[in-house]
Amino acid sequence: MTTTATEKGKILTANRLRDGEVVFLTHSGEWSENIDGAVLATEPQAQAALEARGKGDERVNLVTGTYLFDAERRDGHVFASHIKERIRSLGPTVRVDLGKQAEGKGGHFAALQGV
Amino acid sequence: MYRYDEFDSQFVNDRVSQFRDQANRRLTGELSEDEFRPLRLMNGLYLQLHAYMLRIAVPYGSLDSAKLNTLAYIAEKWDRGYGHFTTRQNLQFNWIKLEDTADILAKLAEVEMHAIQTSGNCIRNVTTDQWAGAAADEIADPRPIGELVRQWSSLHPEFSYLPRKFKIAVTGSPNDRAAVRVHDIGLRLHLNDRGERGWEVLVGGGLGRTPVIAVTVRDFLPEHELIAYLEAIMRVYNLYGRRDNKYKARIKILVHEIGAEKFRAEVETEYARRPHADTKVEERELQRISAYFAAPQFEKLPRWSATFEEARAKNKDFANWVRTNIAAHRADGYAIVNISLKPEGGIPGDATADQMRVVADLAQRYSFDEIRVSHHQNLVLPHVKRDDLFAIWKVLQASELATSNIGLAGDIIACPGLDYCSLATARSIPIAQSISRKFADLNRQHEIGPLRINISGCINACGHHHVAHIGILGLDKKGEEFYQITLGGSSADSASIGTILGPGFAGEDVPEAIEKIVNTYLARRQPGEEFLAAYRRLGPQPFKEALYAAA
Numbered sequence A: 001m002t003t004t005a006t007e008k009g010k011i012l013t014a015n016r017l018r019d020g021e022v023v024f025l026t027h028s029g030e031w032s033e034n035i036d037g038a039v040l041a042t043e044p045q046a047q048a049a050l051e052a053r054g055k056g057d058e059r060v061n062l063v064t065g066t067y068l069f070d071a072e073r074r075d076g077h078v079f080a081s082h083i084k085e086r087i088r089s090l091g092p093t094v095r096v097d098l099g100k101q102a103e104g105k106g107g108h109f110a111a112l113q114g115v
Numbered sequence B: 001m002y003r004y005d006e007f008d009s010q011f012v013n014d015r016v017s018q019f020r021d022q023a024n025r026r027l028t029g030e031l032s033e034d035e036f037r038p039l040r041l042m043n044g045l046y047l048q049l050h051a052y053m054l055r056i057a058v059p060y061g062s063l064d065s066a067k068l069n070t071l072a073y074i075a076e077k078w079d080r081g082y083g084h085f086t087t088r089q090n091l092q093f094n095w096i097k098l099e100d101t102a103d104i105l106a107k108l109a110e111v112e113m114h115a116i117q118t119s120g121n122c123i124r125n126v127t128t129d130q131w132a133g134a135a136a137d138e139i140a141d142p143r144p145i146g147e148l149v150r151q152w153s154s155l156h157p158e159f160s161y162l163p164r165k166f167k168i169a170v171t172g173s174p175n176d177r178a179a180v181r182v183h184d185i186g187l188r189l190h191l192n193d194r195g196e197r198g199w200e201v202l203v204g205g206g207l208g209r210t211p212v213i214a215v216t217v218r219d220f221l222p223e224h225e226l227i228a229y230l231e232a233i234m235r236v237y238n239l240y241g242r243r244d245n246k247y248k249a250r251i252k253i254l255v256h257e258i259g260a261e262k263f264r265a266e267v268e269t270e271y272a273r274r275p276h277a278d279t280k281v282e283e284r285e286l287q288r289i290s291a292y293f294a295a296p297q298f299e300k301l302p303r304w305s306a307t308f309e310e311a312r313a314k315n316k317d318f319a320n321w322v323r324t325n326i327a328a329h330r331a332d333g334y335a336i337v338n339i340s341l342k343p344e345g346g347i348p349g350d351a352t353a354d355q356m357r358v359v360a361d362l363a364q365r366y367s368f369d370e371i372r373v374s375h376h377q378n379l380v381l382p383h384v385k386r387d388d389l390f391a392i393w394k395v396l397q398a399s400e401l402a403t404s405n406i407g408l409a410g411d412i413i414a415c416p417g418l419d420y421c422s423l424a425t426a427r428s429i430p431i432a433q434s435i436s437r438k439f440a441d442l443n444r445q446h447e448i449g450p451l452r453i454n455i456s457g458c459i460n461a462c463g464h465h466h467v468a469h470i471g472i473l474g475l476d477k478k479g480e481e482f483y484q485i486t487l488g489g490s491s492a493d494s495a496s497i498g499t500i501l502g503p504g505f506a507g508e509d510v511p512e513a514i515e516k517i518v519n520t521y522l523a524r525r526q527p528g529e530e531f532l533a534a535y536r537r538l539g540p541q542p543f544k545e546a547l548y549a550a551a
Helices: A044-059 A083-090 B006-027 B033-041 B065-078 B098-110 B143-153 B223-240 B251-258 B260-273 B283-292 B306-314 B316-325 B353-366 B386-398 B429-438 B442-448 B507-524 B531-538 B541-548
Strands: A007-016 A022-025 A063-074 A077-080 B045-047 B052-056 B082-085 B091-096 B168-171 B185-191 B197-203 B215-222 B326-328 B334-339 B350-352 B371-373 B379-385 B453-456 B470-477 B480-487
Touching: A007 A044, A022 A044, A022 A083, A044 A063, A063 A083, A077 A083, B006 B033, B006 B098, B033 B045, B052 B098, B065 B082, B065 B091, B065 B098, B065 B353, B065 B371, B082 B353, B091 B098, B143 B168, B143 B223, B143 B283, B185 B223, B197 B223, B215 B223, B215 B260, B223 B251, B223 B260, B223 B283, B251 B260, B306 B316, B306 B386, B316 B326, B316 B334, B316 B386, B316 B442, B334 B386, B350 B353, B353 B371, B353 B379, B353 B386, B379 B386, B429 B453, B429 B507, B442 B507, B470 B507, B480 B507, B507 B531, B507 B541, B531 B541
Parallel strands: B168 B185, B453 B470
Antiparallel strands: A007 A022, A007 A063, A063 A077, B045 B052, B052 B091, B082 B091, B082 B350, B185 B197, B197 B215, B326 B334, B334 B379, B371 B379, B470 B480
């Protein structure tokens, strides 16, 4: 029996250039619309590598506005630390019928409901 | 409604094709993001939390059915079936793709619309009274001056790269509904003893992180001098406005730092220095513009409408709606209909494509094809026969557009906040929704009386929280949303900035806090005394005690 460790680290995100869709960099260097597909970099060196990769994809006009944010991985799912990134990975909390959360591409955490 | 001349059409169509080319060059990588960003912003295209956002100009808040139907069409074809009316009387779409934007702008151009002057450090879209040309208390329709300012300011080469954005508001009524005292420049119409028109020029108002009430630099500027004088103000600002610090770049900071007297002297010196002949507002030109805004041919009707009075006597819900949502019209037998975009638990300012079509259709049938957007994020049918009010109300009711809460607790202004906006520090809409549910009982709202609750999701104050009777500002405290409450603000004639009451609240505690404030007012008000008057008489103390007394 193994207990799943919680990994903390950073994820690289951006908006896809042609449509503005929120995307996350994956292990294979693709951009995923689903935060669970993101690669979590735990070491500063790995984080720097993600950033470099992101800048490269900005230069070839795949994405725009890349940056790292804090997240953790539990049971194979990625959880954004800050509410802003949780909203970006799901969609507006006031329209749960729209965005990633409605398209089966949402994160594995519950949408905030009301206040 | 202003109609494009050949020059306007050519110009807007040229802009669309320029943007199409720019967007293509961005998509193929010829332009970098740094090169492209200012170009897309000049066309109202922002990048927000979930997608691109397109902010479409509704100059001085005037629409007709063709324009509103086109917005509905765009909402369905290129967005997610709805749009958001803003405190700048504009409309925003939240789910736009860069690759579709040129097609959307081309569609807008077909109905003489665009997204120019909705972003960037230029003179923005002019805003005005949503009842312009209709209100009983109006001296004159302010929209011709709004249009004059638009024609002068649109892509004015000297004023396209100002230290910061610049907002002008115009009112033609002694009762200010355009919040002219909290704009960079506010223009307010007066008549002198001889019945001549002159404009009071107010400068240096604003909200954001430094809220300031404007100062009057001229009491009565003759109309033909208006553009020359505005130019003198813009030049002083362009020269002395701070470019070293974005947060100190608005004209309000300049006016504040050098003082109103010095600022006025600088403007007058500049004004006296320059030749006026080339910017004199010619009577002929003003008449040409005014003709576009000529009042519709109102029928000669009795003041009293039997149909209307009968319906009002028979139907309590209709009577309640009339009490709050109808305003006095300048012509006998007519009324101004205010359509609330604030249903209980709804998203302030959001309208679905279907709702837009319903309103467009009503405007065509009953309101001389005119629609207005208010800075309170509601819609207006400005010229409606009192005989038709009941029929209109029934149509609105069937589309969730007949909430009787204009100017009451449920008529909340809220910016998009952290649900959509990349600048936001906290969510605004859910707070508006929970307060609106807390005060769901419309009878109670009517009992409370006029109450303005405004919510901003960050210090930039798009939700105008500083000038609300009860203002709410959402902030981020170590990753958690929390909300600061201010009391006593107003954007009306006796404009004031609200005072922070004390420590902030978690989101879920805000509705209860608002309830305590309202109950304190109800317990202490004098007969007929409105919330703002009561607050001004009582001061913050009793409200503080109610909110922060040990539980």
